[in-house]
Amino acid sequence: MRHYYILFIFGILLTASSCRTDFDTVASSGNLKFSKDTVYLDTVFKNIGSATYQLKVYNKSKDDISIPVIQLKKGLSSKYRMTVDGTNGNNGKIFNNVTLLAKDSLYIFIETTADITDADPTDFLYTDEIQFDSGANLQRVALVTLIQDAVFLYPKQNPDGSNEKIQIDGKAVDGFYLDENDAANGNELLFTKQKPYVIYGYAGVPENKTVTFEAGSKVFFHANSGLFVDKNASLHINGAVSTSEKSENEVVFEGDRLESLYSDIPGQWGAVILADGSTNHTINHLTLKNATIGLSIRNQDATTVQLKNTQIYNCSQYGILAQHARIKGENVVINYSGLAGLSCIYGGDYSFTHSTFYNNWPSGDHFAVNLSNRLSGATPETKDLTQATFNNCIIYGSSTNEFNLDKSTNSQFVYQLNNCLLKFSSTSKNPDYQFKDDAIHYNQIILNENPKFYNVSQNKFNIDKTSAAFAKGNQAYAIPLDILGATRTSPPDLGAYQSADFPK
Template structure:
C-alpha cells in the first residue's frame, strides 16, 4: 500500500509540473497592438447625465501571448471618463494579459457635470487611454463635446480599416483617396438643433443635395471638410440675423472654439465642389479659418460646368485662399473674401466670374505674402493648360490690401481673356513701372476699366478683427453705380439711392466707434 501511495503522489507531482508548460508564458507587449478605432467620439453630455457607452476592441495579431504592463487613462483618477477592460471597471490596469491572435473589449463612458466648466472656452472634453509606456506607448483618443452635437466621421470595417472616398486614379492606375465618408439620405439636411462636428470629409453623393438650414453650426476637425460629388449640390440657406449672435447665419469653422483659436488659419481643409457638381447656392454664411474656404473644380471647358452663387456671405482668414475656381462659373454679391496666405480670390484656367458689391481684401500677417489679393487667368501657371476666360466682371467691388499690387492678371495669349472692372476701388501702385505698356493694365481703357478709383484707402473698420465696414470718408464711398448695385448691403442696410458705395457694406461714420 505504501508503494501505491508513493506512486500516486509522484504521478500527481508529474502532472502538476507538466502543466506549467512554456505554452502559457507571456511576453511583454512590444507596442504592436491594433485597435478597431483610434479615436472614440462620445455623445455630448450636460449636467450629471451620462453618455452612452462606446466600445472598441484591442487586437493582439502576433503569435505570442503578451502582457500589457499598463492600461490607464492619461488623467488618471482626475479623468471624467470611465473605462472597463474585458468587463473589469477601473482607471488604471496593470499587467493585462492578451493571448496570441486574440482580442479584448474596452468600454468607455463619461458623465460630465456642466458646473465643472467655469467658462464657455471649454468646447471639447478630451482624454487618452494609454497602452504601455515609453517607446511602446500606444494611445486611443477620447473626445466629448460639452454641448450637444452630431458627430459625423468615417467608420472602420471589421479589419479596422477606415472608410475613404475615391477621388481619382493616377496615370499608373493607382487610386487616390482621402479619409471620408458619404452622407446617408437621413444625414443630407443639417438643422440648427445641434452643432455638427465632422471628422474627415463628409461627402455629398451624386444626384443628392446637402441642405443646410438657417442658424446651423458646422465644425471641422483638422484636415476635414465637405466634398460634393459629380451631379451633387450644396444649398446653404442662411438668413439675415437681427443680433450679433448671428442666429440665422450658417457658420463653418474648426472644432476648437477656445479664444486662442479664433483667428488661427488652416484649422480645417475646405468645402470642395468637385468637377460636375452643380447648382450650388450659399446664402448668409461665414466660412473661416480653413486652408481654402471653397474649392470649385470643373476641368472641362466644353461642358456647362458647375455653378456657384454666393450671396451675403463671408470667407475669412484662410491659410491658402478664400475661393479658388478652376474653369468655374461663379456669381457673388454682397460678399466678403478677406485675408489669405496667398491670393484671396483665384479664378484660373478660364471660366466665368461675375462679382457685384463684393469686398476682396488681404491684410494677411501670418507669413510673407507675394500674391495679389485677386488673381484671374486663362491658364494654370507653370503648365501648358489653357482655357477660355469667358468673363470676369467685377462691378461695384473693393479690391484692396496692404501690398502695392493687389490685382493679378495672366493672359497666355492663346485662349480668350475677357474681363472688366466697373465702379470699383482697386489698389495698384506700380512704383517700379513693371506693368507699363501691358494692355491688360491700361487703366485708361474704358472697355476694361470704367469709373474705377485707384489707391484711395477704403478705411476699413478693423482688418485684423475681420471687421470690413467702411468709413463714409473712404475711397469706396459713393463710387458704385446706382443702376447696378444691390439694393441692400450684407447687413441688410439700404444703399444710398443716388451715391451708393462699393463693397459688401454701405459706408457709415466709424469715427465715433
C-alpha cells in the first residue's frame, strides 16, 4: 500500500511540474553563441524568393534567459523575413521577450525577396543584420545576399487564368514563342551576356526563325521548362573559350535554383528540343547541366547538327538523345546521366571525334554510349544507322559495360571505333563486341585501362602523362585545339582534353 502512496505523490508532483508555464529568467547578458557570424543567402534573382537558411542560437549559461528583442536592423522595411522557434513575431521582422532556457538553443530561419534596386549598386549585394538585445548587450549576425538582375521570359496568362500553350510532340505544354519585336524585351531571339535570362515554360523558336546565343550568355530554366526549336527554325550557340572556372565566355544552360545545394542535382528542368524538320544548328562552347534530357535531337534527315566544345552534365535521363539525327561532334564531354550519356536511336548518321563520354550514375543500368537502329512502336520500327564513328574518343564509366549496341538486322547498322579507350568488362562471346579481332568495327582499342581523370565528380576530365589515354590518338583524326583551346601535340591524347597540369 505504501508503494501506491509513493506513486500517487510522484504523479501529483510530475503533473504539477509539467503544467508549469512560468519560468524564472534573467535578462540576456550579451553572451549568446551562434552557429555562424554571417548568414550568406545564395544568389537570387530580383523579386524571386530565396531558399530558407538556418541560424542556431545557443544559451551556454546555467540560467534561463529572456532576450528583450530579436530584430532585423532595418526593421519593418527589411527585405529579409524570419521565424524564431516557429513564431512570426511582428511581420517576421521584430520579436520581443524571447525566452531561451539554460543550456538550450533556438532556431531562426531566414528568407529574402528583394529587387535589384534594393542592392548596393557597386556590388549588387543586399545586406542587413539580425540584432539580439541592445545597448551594451547588443549582438549581431550579418545577412548577405547577391541579387541578380535578369530578363524573365514566360507564357502569357489567358483570360480564364490558364497559361499560354505551345504544341510539342502533339501535346499542349506551358510555353510561348520568342518574339523578335517584343514590346518589353526587344528581340527575344537574341540572347546576350548583358543580363541572365530566366525561362518559365518552354520557349519556342518560331518556324523560319533563328535563335542566337552570344558568348557569355546565361540561361536559367525553371522546373518543367526548356527550349523548343520548331520545324524550319535554327539554333545558333556562339560561345567561346573561357579563361577561368567562371565560364565567362561559355553559353550556360542550367536550372534556376542558384543555391549551392542544387549545383549538381539532375532533372531540375526539361530539355533543349530540336524538333523534326528544324535545321542548320550550330552549337559551340555550350555548358548544359541538371536537365532531364540535355539535347533532344529529332529526325534531322536534311541537316547536320554541328556540335563543338560542348559539356553536358547531370541529366536524369540522357545527355544527348538523338533520334534518326545527323550529328558531327568535336570536343564533346558528357557525364552523369541516368540512362545514357549519348543515346543514338532509330538509326541516323553520327561522327564524334576527340570526345569524352563518361557515366558514373550510381545504378549499374546505364551506358556512356548507346547505339540503336530501332524504335519500339514506330512505323517502321527500324531505320538505317548509316554511320556511327568514334575517333580518338574515351568511352568509360562506373558500370561494367559503358558501350551498348542494340541492333536489328532489318535495317543497316554501320559503326566504327578508331583509337578509342573503352570500358567493356564482359567476357561475352557476342560477335558485336570483339574489340581485338573485328577490324571492320574496331581499330586500336584500349580496353578497360583507367584514363585517370582529374576529378569526375567535379566534371574535370583533364588527364596527365600517367593516363592510359596519353598520346594514344591517331594524328589523322586530330582536331588542332582541345576543348579549352590548348594545342594538341602529335600524337594527340584521346578525349576532349590535351594533357597538361591538372587544374588548381
